[in-house]
Amino acid sequence: MTSEMLQVIAEDGAPSHTEAPELSRDQLRTIYRTMLATRELDERGLKLQRQGRIGFYLSSKGQEAAHIGSAFALNPEDWVFQSYRDPGILLLRGITFEEMLHQCYGNAKDNTRGRQMPVHYSFKKVNCNSISSPIGTQIVQAVGAAMAAKIRKDPIVAMTYFGDGGTSSNDFHTGMNFAGVYASPCVFVCENNGWAISCPVDGQTASTTMAAKAEAYGMPGVRVDGNDVLAVYRAAKEAVDRARAGKGPTLLELVTFRMGAHSSSDDDSRYRSEEMMELWGRKDPLARFRQFLVRGGFWEEGEDEELRQSVQSELQAAIEAAEKEGPPPLSSMFDDVFEERTATLEEQWDALRQAYEQGSVSGANVGEFPL
């Protein structure tokens, strides 16, 4: 994949060939703070898993510019259909560490009631979808939400996120096709991080770029340096404005890199070289943006430490709050299957409660998650 990419900030933090987007000092600083907070959350999340305090974690390290820069181009009322590697979008939209950590612990205060694995968040209050593991399923749903907004004549855009692996799913192709046919106000964001677990991107597609796939579905495709948050924002803003103006969907390919293993259960040293990790380490999106901000007088080097400390103490408080809570009540297992429990579910709950009270439930051995 060698084709040209939009780039505002070169790898050394100097201005590159694409013109910088218009963003205020406050906006620039908000983006940076969110990126740094996301990095801290991910590092802490992985540690919690290693320490056996949560069952699983999956980090977005290296992809902060991609998902935060693109989501920053949305209005708060716009809808997001994200995948599992985009926690910064939630932080950007005002979700707190504490809310997220309750989910990771699957405790009684988890707003999704301990139903899903860690990092599969659901925050309707900020128009973010319930995250699903099966790859690609959110893509078509985003298209449908965008179609609905158009039918209702609401000025709302839907943005959907998926990986390079996700472009092989049936739902990617169907979603692109529907969006093209209905000119729906949907922005497709492919975070091409080079890998789908152990599968490199050239094992995923023979297209020269992911952006090239847009042409077949009758929409523009834009290839962007996904580790350059300003280039990402710029491309996303254009796509969002286009969608809102009734001009239809866009596919964005954000070229980035998964700086860690696929998840807490993956060992990426089995399939990636040290050299590759080092090469991409030098393209770290956080370091690059910091250099740009410092150069422009928007940020001072010393501010980093201060910010990191305040983020860390916030995280610490959130973890303590999450660890104070017990599991969700047993009966909650039978809720939300339907709006109302069926008679069969009532009967099953009764039987479990009785068995539990009699002490005849031992609780099966539940082991470690391997992936």
Place this chain on the structure above:
Amino acid sequence: MATMTLLQAINDGLRLEMGRDDRVVVLGEDVGLNGGVFRATQGLFEEFGGDRVMDTPLAESGIIGTAIGMALYGLVPVPEIQFSDFIYPAFDQIVSEAAKMRYRSGGEFTVPMTIRTPIGGGIRGGHYHSQSPEAYFAHTPGLKVVVPSTPEDAKGLLLASIRDPDPVLFMEPKAIYRNTKGEVPEGDFTVPLGKARIVREGTDATLVAWGAMVPVAEKAAEACAGDGVSVEVLDVRSIIPLDEETILESVKKTGRAVVVYEAPKSCGFGAEISAVIAEKAIEYLEGPIARVAGFDTPFPYTLEHMYLPDDGRVRQAIKDLMEF
């Protein structure tokens, strides 16, 4: 004989068959260099090369659809679906195509393909890494459905499945991938499809189970022995074709039947087994046929240990039945 885990036995079986028959190919996500996310295909890529061990793009319908095409052409594909929870994009290819090919072509075209896929809970995997969808597939004429529970059976049933002339869904209980060890014959052998295994003999009640519920049933039987109740444990091994004879013989002897399975209780395969017992052996029964199963809810995360049937619940079901 060699001591192996269930996972090692599967790997051993795959290696043996790929060495014996050059038509056998493996394809799926992460099955090559990475050796599969559970390492079931470890070393095969190095030994047999990329033409026979293929890392595929992330598309289950693509994996199964191309495997069907390979089978039609004369290969013997063994595709892997990384978790059975991700099999649904391939549902159409499995149910509408692979399963019906022989019938709709009057026997002209056949699909000798074995789909390997991990099933079941017990690994803190939440909704999408824990399901037991065997009943969906058992309800599809033309498809065989096999679930081993011991290392020896895993190898022997896998070899029988790969050599079977029809499509087989080979479901691997991932909870016991690594923690079940056992003696496995070295070299070639098969365990025939459609034959249940008597795990433990008993006279008062019959426990019917498959996959990761077999060790749970065994543990419950042990506890029941302490209660003075002699429990026979059957491992169904192959759901389709089902060994009705062994089940009925046992139930006729004991007069009591409890079916144990992880999937949601309603319409799980235990319902079919219960119906067979009711149809063909009701006059031998001392009490109702019982099912200890998952609940009719999606698979939960935090409360997984309360969702999965355990030896305590099974033991209670037997007690209730003895007191009926």
